[in-house]
Amino acid sequence: MSAESSNLSNIEHRAVIKYFVKKGKTPKEIFEDMVSVLQESAPSYTMVKKWARSFQQERESCEDDPCPGRLVTVVTEENVRKIEKIVLADRKIKLWQIAEELQISKK
DSSP: OOTTTTOOOHHHHHHHHHHHHHTTOOHHHHHHHHHHHHGGGSOOHHHHHHHHHHHHTTOOOOSOOOOSSOOOOOOOHHHHHHHHHHHHHOTTOOHHHHHHHHTOOOO
């Protein structure tokens, strides 16, 4: 298999995992099989275990679950200007101090 054709999407990886789970393979066997074919583009063992467990528990969809609600963002022009002004005034300011001053999450 060429390097180009071995680059599967996450959904395709999950479909392969689902197929092997339905055939009764263990997560370790699935992982080893995928690594032997996909090499470095194979998903991690942790991901194989996670998805194998989901499919063993009757999950059918290979798609990600939708995130609840809309993500809240604090990246606004106003906040960017404020942060720039704060950092230019004190280059040694800590992230938590900026977050506290603007009342935004550090993340």
